[in-house]
Amino acid sequence: MDFTVCPLSGGVGVEVLGLDPDNAISEASARALRDLWLDAGVILFRGIGTSPEALLNISRCLGDLEPHPIEHFRLPGYPELILLSNEKTLTGPVYEFDGVATYGRIPWHTDLAFTTTPNAGAVLRMVRNSEHGGQTGWIDTALAYDALDAATQKHIEGLEARYIFCPDLSAMRFNTPGGKLLKSSIKGLPTFPPVAHPLVWVHPETGRRILNISTLNIQCIEGMPQAESDALIEKLVAHTLQPRFQYIHLWENNDVVAWDNRRTMHMAFGHPVDETRIVQRSTIRGTVKMGRVIETCEEQTA
Numbered sequence: 001m002d003f004t005v006c007p008l009s010g011g012v013g014v015e016v017l018g019l020d021p022d023n024a025i026s027e028a029s030a031r032a033l034r035d036l037w038l039d040a041g042v043i044l045f046r047g048i049g050t051s052p053e054a055l056l057n058i059s060r061c062l063g064d065l066e067p068h069p070i071e072h073f074r075l076p077g078y079p080e081l082i083l084l085s086n087e088k089t090l091t092g093p094v095y096e097f098d099g100v101a102t103y104g105r106i107p108w109h110t111d112l113a114f115t116t117t118p119n120a121g122a123v124l125r126m127v128r129n130s131e132h133g134g135q136t137g138w139i140d141t142a143l144a145y146d147a148l149d150a151a152t153q154k155h156i157e158g159l160e161a162r163y164i165f166c167p168d169l170s171a172m173r174f175n176t177p178g179g180k181l182l183k184s185s186i187k188g189l190p191t192f193p194p195v196a197h198p199l200v201w202v203h204p205e206t207g208r209r210i211l212n213i214s215t216l217n218i219q220c221i222e223g224m225p226q227a228e229s230d231a232l233i234e235k236l237v238a239h240t241l242q243p244r245f246q247y248i249h250l251w252e253n254n255d256v257v258a259w260d261n262r263r264t265m266h267m268a269f270g271h272p273v274d275e276t277r278i279v280q281r282s283t284i285r286g287t288v289k290m291g292r293v294i295e296t297c298e299e300q301t302a
């Protein structure tokens with residue numbers, strides 16, 4: 001194995017030291033890296049993501065890669081990578097938070113939570129960080145589940161939650177970040193029907209129970225009166241967002257972070273819109289179906 005591992009401060013995630021992704025990663029190291037990804041949920045590699053190829057080499061250790069379903073976001077010449085950048089055009093909304101026009105703030109979520117096949121994971125490479133802000137946070141939702149009291153664990157077992165596609169923040173119902181919308185998201189994004197997912201999901205590879213509560217997307221508990229549903233979700237969200245379950249990364253250029261999307265939520269803190277921030281990202285293909293699409297007639301009566 002060509003690397004060493006040390007825990008990140010705070011108890012969520014690990015840092016890998018000594019890996020060289022500019023050269024071929026041995027099969028043994030690739031296997032060890034994948035095992036570590038499943039075991040830790042979040043892996044930090046400081047300063048070694050010096051090229052798209054390095055990002056791809058690390059990413060391919062974790063599984064098959066898939067192009068983002070929204071072609072607009074792909075990095076030209078690298079169909080398996082997406083480009084998140086405000087250098088030339090804006091692809092997301094701009095909000096005013098605390099008097100600052102802020103770009104790229106995405107509240108706590110799991111990727112593709114609005115589909116029935118969320119991706120297995122993703123890997124970010126910081127190409128150029130903004131001067132201010134720009135942090136990314138992760139929450140270990142397996143730890144959050146484990147820390148629930150037994151009565152709550154029993155109460156939520158078997159429940160389904162409804163998730164929607166939420167390209168800007170106006171449709172969020174829980175832990176809404178506020179802010180004033182200055183510029184809307186890009187037009188012409190595809191639409192997605194709402195889906196119902198297990199609120200407690202069993203990780204398909206580790207068997208761990210996950211508190212599946214993507215705050216950007218969650219709307220209600222299926223079949224539960226709204227007041228009761230809102231109270232339960234608010235309680236679970238407050239529990240899950242505790243700092244003891246979080247790792248917040250302050251980026252340096254060429255840092256890389258990989259995460260298991262089935263076992264974590266993440267948040268982009270955003271940065272001043274007039275400061276350039278460029279990130280590349282791969283997506284590890286999801287292979288296990290989660291939940292179901294909610295049919296239109298069901299949607300009307302829920």
Ligand SMILES: [Fe+2]
Nearest residue numbers: 109110111266
């Ligand atoms: Fe995301």
